[in-house]
Amino acid sequence: MRSFARLLDRLFYTYGNNAKARLLLDYLRATPDPDRGYAIAIIAGTLELPGFKRSLVRDLIASRVDPVLVDLSYDYVGELAETVAHLWPANQPAATLPSLAEIVGTLLTLPKSGVPDYVAARLDDMTSAERWAFLKLGSRGGLRVGVSARFLKQVLAQFGDRDVQEIETAWHGVAPPYVELFAWLERRGEAPASADLPFFHPVMLAQPLEAQGLERITPATYAAEWKYDGIRVQIVARTGGKAIYSRTGDDIGGSFPDLLAAVDFDAVLDGELLVAKDGRLGSFNDLQQRLNRKKPDRQLIERLPARIIVYDMLRDAHRDLRGLTFSERRGCLEAWMARIRPSGFALSSILDFKDFDALSRHRLASTDAEGSVEGVMLKRRDSPYLAGRPAGMWYKWKRDPRVVDAVLMYAQRGHGKRSSYYSDYTFGLWQGDALLPIGKAYFGFTDAELKQLDQWIRHNTLKSFGPVREVTKALVFEVAFDAVNRSARHKSGFALRFPRISRIRWDKPANEADRMANLEALLGSTAPR
Amino acid sequence: MALTHPRDWILTRPEGVYCVPGDFYIDPARPVARALITHGHADHARAGHGNVLATTETLAIMACRYGADFAASTQAVAYGESLNHNGIDITIAPAGHILGSAQYRLSYQGGSVTFSGDYKRRADPTCEGFEPLEADVFVTEATFGLPVFIHPPIEEEIGKLLCSLDQFPDRCHLVGAYALGKAQRLICQLRRAGYDAPVYLHGAMVRLCRLYQEFGIDLGTVFPVDDNNRQRLAGQIVICPPSALHDRWASRLNEPVTAMASGWMRIRARAKQRAVDLPLIISDHADWNELTQTLNDIGAPEIWVTHGREEALLHYASLHQYRASALSLLRDDEDD
Ligand SMILES: [Zn+2]
Numbered sequence: 058m059r060s061f062a063r064l065l066d067r068l069f070y071t072y073g074n075n076a077k078a079r080l081l082l083d084y085l086r087a088t089p090d091p092d093r094g095y096a097i098a099i100i101a102g103t104l105e106l107p108g109f110k111r112s113l114v115r116d117l118i119a120s121r122v123d124p125v126l127v128d129l130s131y132d133y134v135g136e137l138a139e140t141v142a143h144l145w146p147a148n149q150p151a152a153t154l155p156s157l158a159e160i161v162g163t164l165l166t167l168p169k170s171g172v173p174d175y176v177a178a179r180l181d182d183m184t185s186a187e188r189w190a191f192l193k194l195g196s197r198g199g200l201r202v203g204v205s206a207r208f209l210k211q212v213l214a215q216f217g218d219r220d221v222q223e224i225e226t227a228w229h230g231v232a233p234p235y236v237e238l239f240a241w242l243e244r245r246g247e248a249p250a251s252a253d254l255p256f257f258h259p260v261m262l263a264q265p266l267e268a269q270g271l272e273r274i275t276p277a278t279y280a281a282e283w284k285y286d287g288i289r290v291q292i293v294a295r296t297g298g299k300a301i302y303s304r305t306g307d308d309i310g311g312s313f314p315d316l317l318a319a320v321d322f323d324a325v326l327d328g329e330l331l332v333a334k335d336g337r338l339g340s341f342n343d344l345q346q347r348l349n350r351k352k353p354d355r356q357l358i359e360r361l362p363a364r365i366i367v368y369d370m371l372r373d374a375h376r377d378l379r380g381l382t383f384s385e386r387r388g389c390l391e392a393w394m395a396r397i398r399p400s401g402f403a404l405s406s407i408l409d410f411k412d413f414d415a416l417s418r419h420r421l422a423s424t425d426a427e428g429s430v431e432g433v434m435l436k437r438r439d440s441p442y443l444a445g446r447p448a449g450m451w452y453k454w455k456r457d458p459r460v461v462d463a464v465l466m467y468a469q470r471g472h473g474k475r476s477s478y479y480s481d482y483t484f485g486l487w488q489g490d491a492l493l494p495i496g497k498a499y500f501g502f503t504d505a506e507l508k509q510l511d512q513w514i515r516h517n518t519l520k521s522f523g524p525v526r527e528v529t530k531a532l533v534f535e536v537a538f539d540a541v542n543r544s545a546r547h548k549s550g551f552a553l554r555f556p557r558i559s560r561i562r563w564d565k566p567a568n569e570a571d572r573m574a575n576l577e578a579l580l581g582s583t584a585p586r
Numbered sequence: 587m588a589l590t591h592p593r594d595w596i597l598t599r600p601e602g603v604y605c606v607p608g609d610f611y612i613d614p615a616r617p618v619a620r621a622l623i624t625h626g627h628a629d630h631a632r633a634g635h636g637n638v639l640a641t642t643e644t645l646a647i648m649a650c651r652y653g654a655d656f657a658a659s660t661q662a663v664a665y666g667e668s669l670n671h672n673g674i675d676i677t678i679a680p681a682g683h684i685l686g687s688a689q690y691r692l693s694y695q696g697g698s699v700t701f702s703g704d705y706k707r708r709a710d711p712t713c714e715g716f717e718p719l720e721a722d723v724f725v726t727e728a729t730f731g732l733p734v735f736i737h738p739p740i741e742e743e744i745g746k747l748l749c750s751l752d753q754f755p756d757r758c759h760l761v762g763a764y765a766l767g768k769a770q771r772l773i774c775q776l777r778r779a780g781y782d783a784p785v786y787l788h789g790a791m792v793r794l795c796r797l798y799q800e801f802g803i804d805l806g807t808v809f810p811v812d813d814n815n816r817q818r819l820a821g822q823i824v825i826c827p828p829s830a831l832h833d834r835w836a837s838r839l840n841e842p843v844t845a846m847a848s849g850w851m852r853i854r855a856r857a858k859q860r861a862v863d864l865p866l867i868i869s870d871h872a873d874w875n876e877l878t879q880t881l882n883d884i885g886a887p888e889i890w891v892t893h894g895r896e897e898a899l900l901h902y903a904s905l906h907q908y909r910a911s912a913l914s915l916l917r918d919d920e921d922d
Pocket residue numbers: 625627683704
């Protein structure tokens with residue numbers, strides 16, 4: 058534990074990547090298994106210690122230090138782990154501490170009721186810097202020592218003199234404390250068996266398009282596509298299994314059995330996940346209903362079936378395509394799609410543009426386009442598929458989002474899991490002294506927020522009509538939407554496209570919410586930045 | 587029980603803390619006719635007073651910083667000395683803060699108050715240790731007046747610096763430290779830890795280091811950084827004022843490891859703000875334990891807190907049955 062604490066402390070205060078890599082390499086060389094593997098897992102965020110919680114740490118310090126002094130200290134320090142590390146009543150630090158592996162092992166196996174005493178006993182034996190490192194094991198919010206999982210893999214590559222892609226490949230076949238991984242890195246063992254497992258391939262990301270450098274965007278150098286308003290996924294189908302990964306490498310296949318059933322090939326594809334609704338692509342809100350459901354029922358799947366817009370291909374059976382240019386990969390993808398045609402998959406279309414103005418018009422058109430498009434993507438035709446966000450390769454050019462502050466008017470019970478909560482909201486804007494309803498939104502709040510809203514609605518009900526409640530006009534929502542158009546069918550005379558509640562403004566008085574005139578000003582398309 | 591309580595004859599005025607019957611100020615912020623100065627740091631010792639009473643060392647430090655004419659006249663005193671001025675008995679004792687730092691106990695008609703200035707309770711090879719003085723009121727600083735501020739033993743912090751020097755032998759180690767007190771203490775502690783290579787100094791450090799040497803404090807070999815040695819400082823220790831750590835002067839050094847010696851380094855966010863690679867928690871002020879220990883050692887029934895984070899220390903004092911208030915809240919002339 059002591060050397061791990063020293064490592065975290067040094068990493069925290071080291072700014073350059075080279076110096077950070079040196080500290081990590083020194084540690085990996087000097088530390089035996091399984092300690093170093095657990096250290097890697099803690100830094101990479103792949104180790105969960107369910108019994109070790111923030112609330113436990115709060116309770117421990119509250120029973121030892123005067124509450125006023127704890128509060129004043131926390132206000133000043135600003136971080137719980139560090140505050141407690143400093144405030145913990147000092148003992149003579151123990152001559153030796155248990156190894157990191159022993160501590161992790163104990164925390165993983167101890168019954169929940171035994172964790173507080175164990176944590177307190179360890180804190181008693183430590184110095185302040187060691188307590189800080191130890192308390193980090195229980196903090197969910199990441200270590201904040203400036204080491205990303207990707208950087209860690211680069212260090213492991215350096216440690217074992219391997220290519221970082223080999224590490225990435227091996228990573229998915231191993232788990233903490235990574236003993237086989239280190240055996241392989243030190244040439245003492247075989248590569249972890251994962252060659253035909255459906256491991257995640259690091260994703261290539263786009264930069265936002267900035268005003269400067271627009272002249273570089275010509276049809277000869279860049280291909281344009283729609284930017285879809287779904288979520289980025291990677292479909293990995295290998296002989297050893299298949300998976301659907303989110304951009305961050307989380308396997309979300311469980312929520313999309315309809316999609317997995319259609320995956321019957323050997324390839325790695327990059328695309329956008331959306332849902333269909335009434336025969337066309339649904340909005341992000343529609344997709345949200347599927348994302349929220351870990352095990353969707355048949356009815357939901359039939360109402361909102363999953364769709365994939367494919368835009369890139371990383372691997373075709375044994376062939377790794379990532380070294381090819383975008384144009385070459387696109388050629389492979391088109392041929393492959395024509396041959397395989399997986400159900401529910403469609404090819405992303407390439408947009409024609411002869412100059413920058415034409416491109417801007419595409420972007421504006423995305424505002425009015427049917428379905429879920431939120432701008433355009435630009436991909437350099439000669440770009441290989443590179444992990445991360447390489448400069449100058451891919452750009453995203455989103456249309457401007459619009460927001461208004463609207464007042465909650467009615468609330469309705471939700472569906473499914475949320476049927477016991479008021480989770481569908483109608484909101485309006487001021488015209489004179491009256492509120493005119495402008496739209497309705499369902500939004501995936503966190504459960505805590507939803508409960509809070511539900512409470513508020515129950516306490517502020519004016520009238521009930523079946524599942525609908527009219528509430529006091531006192532709560533403001535920040536509502537984001539993609540476009541506003543005139544509509545004869547709506548009482549207010551306007552229709553919002555894709556309204557979603559982006560924030561609950563508990564702080565804002567209702568009389569300061571927006572007026573209809575503010576919405577009218579946003580009518581039609583606005584010019585690009 | 588005091589016949590006259592110090593709160594009846596000590597005032598806070600815009601110029602600073604004022605002793606009415608003695609007609610003098612303690613560490614005044616503006617020029618006054620007569621001042622008692624606790625020590626040479628700039629927030630306590632300013633130029634331009636009529637008469638200054640201070641220890642010989644403090645007077646020398648002021649002359650070194652402000653020039654020989656920093657005051658119209660001076661009166662040198664020594665630890666252990668007592669004197670009477672306008673009916674006030676003044677006793678002088680060491681505060682353990684820096685060379686020459688003094689506490690003043692003022693006694694008047696049976697009531698007494700000790701102004702301790704800045705102080706610490708740890709051993710420091712560059713100055714005499716703090717001596718508790720009994721009084722009705724103890725005036726304490728609270729620079730590090732929160733229980734999160736615990737300074738580790740200085741040997742540990744010096745160990746960190748020497749360890750980094752081992753780990754990065756090809757890089758110069760630039761340590762930010764106050765030019766008065768901290769820098770000299772740091773050098774002395776390095777010598778005690780067996781480090782006998784020359785220590786290099788930023789130009790702003792040189793004169794005060796020389797003054798310390800004249801007072802018999804052994805700093806070993808120290809050299810100023812100059813154009814000849816600047817590129818040959820790999821693996822050497824260089825000390826500079828904190829403000830120079832990231833300035834143009836520092837940028838001419840070759841890829842230094844930057845360290846900072848300060849009690850604030852205890853707080854990670856503060857250290858990070860300073861972009862310091864190697865925070866060294868070294869302070870010449872009392873930490874929380876020293877502050878609370880001192881209140882208990884002296885046992886004065888009333889505490890006035892000044893200079894820093896008063897709230898937590900006032901809370902502690904009230905929990906422990908002391909009458910306590912912030913010095914800034916003492917009555918001033920207007921309320922008279
Ligand atoms: Zn001072």
